[in-house]
Amino acid sequence: MTQTNQAMPAANSAVIDVDALIIGAGVSGLYQLYRLLQLGLTARIFEAGGGVGGTWYWNRYPGARFDSESYSYAYSFSQELLEEWDWTEHYSAQPENERYLNFVADKFHLKPHIEFDARIKSAIYDEAANRWDIETITGLRARARFLISAVGILSASHMPNIPGIETFKGQSFHTSRWPHERVNFAGKRVGIIGTGATAVQLIPEIAKEVGHLTVFQRTPNYCAPLRNSKIDAETQQKIKASYPEIFQKCRDTFAAFMQDFDPRRAFDLTKEERHAFYEEIWAQPGFTKWFGCFHDIMTDERANEDYAEFVRNKIRARVKDPVIAEKLVPKDHPFGARRIPLETGYYEVYNQANVRLVDVRESPIERITPTGVKTGNAEYEFDVLIYATGFDAITGELTRMDIRGVGGRTLNAAWADGPRTYLTLQTAGFPNFFIINGAVFCNFTRCAEVVAEWVSTCLDYMRNKDFKRIEADPEAEEAWTTHANSLTEGMLFTKTDSWFMGTNVPGKKRTFLFYAGGAPAFRNKCAEVAAKDYEGFVLS
Numbered sequence: 406m407t408q409t410n411q412a413m414p415a416a417n418s419a420v421i422d423v424d425a426l427i428i429g430a431g432v433s434g435l436y437q438l439y440r441l442l443q444l445g446l447t448a449r450i451f452e453a454g455g456g457v458g459g460t461w462y463w464n465r466y467p468g469a470r471f472d473s474e475s476y477s478y479a480y481s482f483s484q485e486l487l488e489e490w491d492w493t494e495h496y497s498a499q500p501e502n503e504r505y506l507n508f509v510a511d512k513f514h515l516k517p518h519i520e521f522d523a524r525i526k527s528a529i530y531d532e533a534a535n536r537w538d539i540e541t542i543t544g545l546r547a548r549a550r551f552l553i554s555a556v557g558i559l560s561a562s563h564m565p566n567i568p569g570i571e572t573f574k575g576q577s578f579h580t581s582r583w584p585h586e587r588v589n590f591a592g593k594r595v596g597i598i599g600t601g602a603t604a605v606q607l608i609p610e611i612a613k614e615v616g617h618l619t620v621f622q623r624t625p626n627y628c629a630p631l632r633n634s635k636i637d638a639e640t641q642q643k644i645k646a647s648y649p650e651i652f653q654k655c656r657d658t659f660a661a662f663m664q665d666f667d668p669r670r671a672f673d674l675t676k677e678e679r680h681a682f683y684e685e686i687w688a689q690p691g692f693t694k695w696f697g698c699f700h701d702i703m704t705d706e707r708a709n710e711d712y713a714e715f716v717r718n719k720i721r722a723r724v725k726d727p728v729i730a731e732k733l734v735p736k737d738h739p740f741g742a743r744r745i746p747l748e749t750g751y752y753e754v755y756n757q758a759n760v761r762l763v764d765v766r767e768s769p770i771e772r773i774t775p776t777g778v779k780t781g782n783a784e785y786e787f788d789v790l791i792y793a794t795g796f797d798a799i800t801g802e803l804t805r806m807d808i809r810g811v812g813g814r815t816l817n818a819a820w821a822d823g824p825r826t827y828l829t830l831q832t833a834g835f836p837n838f839f840i841i842n843g844a845v846f847c848n849f850t851r852c853a854e855v856v857a858e859w860v861s862t863c864l865d866y867m868r869n870k871d872f873k874r875i876e877a878d879p880e881a882e883e884a885w886t887t888h889a890n891s892l893t894e895g896m897l898f899t900k901t902d903s904w905f906m907g908t909n910v911p912g913k914k915r916t917f918l919f920y921a922g923g924a925p926a927f928r929n930k931c932a933e934v935a936a937k938d939y940e941g942f943v944l945s
C-alpha cells in the first residue's frame with residue numbers, strides 16, 4: 406500500500422490508482438475516508454451527488470430533519486469537532502445537517518479526495534491482480550486494492566410502477582430528488598403519493614403554502630409527535646459538557662439511541678399504571694414513544710395492541726372529521742413493526758379545508774395522466790405531483806450497479822435469495838470488498854463509526870502482516886446469515902410489510918434487511934472477530 410495521504414491528481418483520462426475506493430460521501434463514507442487517510446493510505450470517494458452529505462444532500466424537501474437528537478447523531482470521534490459545532494435545534498433540519506457534513510469534510514481536508522458527480526456504473530474484481538476496476542457512468546475510472554461501499558441504507562429511490570408516470574405534464578419529482586432551487590407551491594394544486602416518514606415531514610410544511618393538497622394514502626402509519634425545539638445557549642453548554650454521557654448512553658442501548666426499551670412487561674402493570682406510563686413517554690421528544698416503551702411491545706401482540714390503541718386515540722383526538730380520523734388510524738399492523746414517523750402538526754393538516762385525503766386502498770391509483778392522477782372512482786388534476794414513495798432500501802443501490810467478484814459472479818446473483826453477508830461487512834466471493842452501508846438496526850452514525858473503525862483497523866492489520874486479500878469464509882457467512890435470520894423469529898417486524906422487509910419493492914425477496922441482534926451485540930461480535938485475527942475471514 407502507498408504510504409501517503411496526498412490527494413491523487415484528478416484524472417479523466419488516466420485511471421485513478423488508490424489503495425481504497427469508497428462509494429459515497431455521506432456520513433459513513435466521509436468518516437471511512439478520514440480514517441484511511443489517517444492510516445496513510447491513499448483513498449478516494451466516488452460520490453454520485455454534486456456535494457457531500459449523502460442522505461442529507463439528496464433529501465432536501467421542506468421539513469426534512471433528524472428524527473434522532475442532533476447530538477446523538479453527530480460524529481463522536483473528534484473532541485475538537487464536538488466543541489466547535491453548535492447544533493441549533495434538538496432535531497436539526499436538512500440545511501443544517503448538510504452544512505455540518507460540509508464543515509466536517511472541510512475541517513478534515515477530505516474534499517480533495519472526493520470525485521463528485523461520479524455515479525458508479527461497474528466495479529469488477531480482477532483476480533489475477535487482486536484489484537478492483539471501477540468505472541463511473543461518465544467514464545471516470547479507478548483501480549483499487551479495496552472497494553468500500555458506504556452508500557447508506559436509503560439511497561436508491563423507489564418509483565412506483567404506475568402506468569403513465571412519464572406522461573404527466575406538470576412539475577413532478579421523487580422526494581429524494583428534490584430540486585435544489587426552491588419549489589413555489591403558492592396557489593398550486595399539489596398531489597403527493599405516500600404517507601411514510603418522508604411525507605409526514607413534508608406535508609405540514611407544504612400545506613402552509615399550497616392552493617390545494619391531495620394526499621394519496623395506502624397504509625396509514627402510527628405517527629408520533631417529534632416535539633422539536635431550539636437549543637438555547639445554556640443547553641448548548643450542557644450538551645457539550647455531557648457528550649461523554651450521551652455517547653455512553655448510545656453505546657448501552659439496543660439501537661444506539663438515547664432511549665431504551667423499558668425492561669418491564671406491559672401487563673406487569675395495572676391498566677392505570679400502563680396508561681400513566683404511556684402518557685409520560687408520549688410527552689417526551691423524539692423516539693421515546695417507541696424505543697422508550699415496554700420491551701414486549703415488539704414481540705407480544707397483546708402488549709403491542711394495548712399501546713397501539715392508546716396511539717390510535719391520540720390520532721383520533723387531533724382530527725376533527727371522525728371519518729377522516731378513522732382513515733388515518735392504522736389497524737392492519739402492530740405499532741413499531743414499521744418505522745414510526747415523527748411529525749410536527751401532521752394530523753392537524755387534515756383539518757384544513759384545502760387538504761383532501763384519498764384512501765387508495767378503497768380506490769387504487771390506476772394511472773398517472775398528463776394532468777394528474779386517475780383512481781378507480783375519480784380523476785384529480787395537479788400542477789405538482791410528488792412521489793414520497795420510499796426506497797429500494799439497503800440492497801438497492803448496490804444491486805443497481807454492476808458489481809462482479811471472483812469468476813465474474815455478480816452481486817445480484819449472490820444476493821438473489823436475499824442479501825448474504827458475514828457480519829454485514831462482506832459477501833463470500835467478493836474479496837477486499839467491504840460493505841459499510843449500515844445494515845444494523847442502529848442509530849446510523851453510531852454504527853457507521855464502529856464499522857469504519859473496524860475496516861480501517863483491519864486494513865492496518867493486513868498491511869502490518871503483509872496480507873493482500875481478505876474474503877468472507879462461505880461457512881462463516883452461512884452461520885452468520887442463519888444467526889441473523891434466527892434473531893427475527895418472534896419479532897413483529899417480520900409479520901408486516903414494509904421497506905424493513907423489502908416488500909415495498911415488487912419482486913424483492915421478503916427478508917428482514919437489518920441485523921436485529923442490537924448494536925451492543927453487533928459491536929462485541931465485530932471486536933471479537935478482530936481480536937481472533939479476523940476469525941471467519943480468509944486472509945492471504
Ligand code: NAP
Nearest residue numbers: 470471472565599600601602603604623624744793794795
Ligand atoms: P416509505 O416509508 O417506504 O413510504 C413510502 C410511502 O409510499 C408509503 O406510504 C407507501 O405506501 C407509499 N407508496 C409506495 N408506492 C405506492 C403506490 N404505488 N401507491 C400508493 N402509495 C404508494 O418511504 P419514506 O417515507 O421515504 O421513508 C423511508 C425511510 O426513510 C423511513 O422509514 C425512515 O427510516 C427514513 N426517513 C428518515 C427520516 C429521518 O430520520 N429524519 C425522515 C424521513 C425518512 P405503503 O405503506 O402502503 O407501501
